[in-house]
Amino acid sequence: MTSMVTRDTSVEAKKYPLAMRVVHWLRALIIFGMIWAGLTMVAMNDNVPAKFELFYPYHKSFGILVFLLAVTQLILRTKGGVPPPSTILTPSEIVLSRWLHRALYALMFAVPLVGYARSSTYSQSDGVYFFGVTLPELLPKDDHVSAMLQTTHKYLAYALLAVVVIHVLAALKHRLLDRGKGDDPLSRML
Numbered sequence: 001m002t003s004m005v006t007r008d009t010s011v012e013a014k015k016y017p018l019a020m021r022v023v024h025w026l027r028a029l030i031i032f033g034m035i036w037a038g039l040t041m042v043a044m045n046d047n048v049p050a051k052f053e054l055f056y057p058y059h060k061s062f063g064i065l066v067f068l069l070a071v072t073q074l075i076l077r078t079k080g081g082v083p084p085p086s087t088i089l090t091p092s093e094i095v096l097s098r099w100l101h102r103a104l105y106a107l108m109f110a111v112p113l114v115g116y117a118r119s120s121t122y123s124q125s126d127g128v129y130f131f132g133v134t135l136p137e138l139l140p141k142d143d144h145v146s147a148m149l150q151t152t153h154k155y156l157a158y159a160l161l162a163v164v165v166i167h168v169l170a171a172l173k174h175r176l177l178d179r180g181k182g183d184d185p186l187s188r189m190l
């Protein structure tokens, strides 16, 4: 008796599951907003009321949301899996994209956690606001440690932005320059 293996080659089978696509774009949008809000708020004068009444609390809230969405995306990835790599990628591009995705996940965890630690250790912090709830600041207050965490948060956020730029350029390269060669990675995420 011969067994027949049927492979699902439909367009849907090559796409990321819907839930992962939704989380990907929602979180991408929030991260762009977060970087803008972070840079805007630190440049603001302390006597502008919006700085501490709006920007700081919502920067913290959305930052923690990014962390939760990154956890959700990893759970979805483990449970639902992801489609096999795009057929237009060379073996070295597959390895590179895997490492870029790992770097993105690592930074999506590290940036909010260091931001949380920065607020927790700062003696003048107004607390870690999360959409109406003030989360406990679990770390001991220490302004010296806090200042180091502030710098770390800033450079990790810049690193996240740099990796995202490479990620976007790679997606656009395949979209625009490898047109017609096979399944384009961007359409797997749309």
Ligand code: HEM
Pocket (backbone or CB within 6 Å): 031, 034, 035, 036, 037, 038, 039, 042, 059, 060, 061, 062, 063, 064, 066, 067, 108, 111, 112, 113, 115, 116, 117, 118, 119, 128, 150, 153, 154, 157, 158, 160
């Ligand atoms: C993905 C999430 C996040 C991104 C991309 C991000 C990005 C940034 C950026 C670009 C700045 C400006 C840095 C500078 O030029 O000095 C900043 C500042 C800041 N962030 Fe975040 N952030 C995130 C999450 C968080 C979280 C979760 C918290 C706290 C719970 C937080 C707390 C702060 C604070 C307090 C500042 C003001 C600078 C300081 O006093 O440390 N951030 N953030």
Ligand code: HEM
Pocket (backbone or CB within 6 Å): 024, 027, 028, 029, 031, 032, 077, 082, 085, 086, 097, 101, 104, 105, 108, 164, 167, 168, 171, 172, 185, 186, 187, 188, 189
């Ligand atoms: C803050 C912004 C972004 C972050 C943090 C981010 C993060 C990620 C991560 C972690 C993955 C891997 C998902 C997995 O397999 O578990 C991914 C996949 C993907 N992202 Fe993004 N992304 C961002 C923005 C964008 C933008 C703006 C584009 C398009 C121009 C894009 C295009 C894609 C594509 C096409 C894939 C699938 C790659 C493949 O099939 O190999 N992303 N993204």
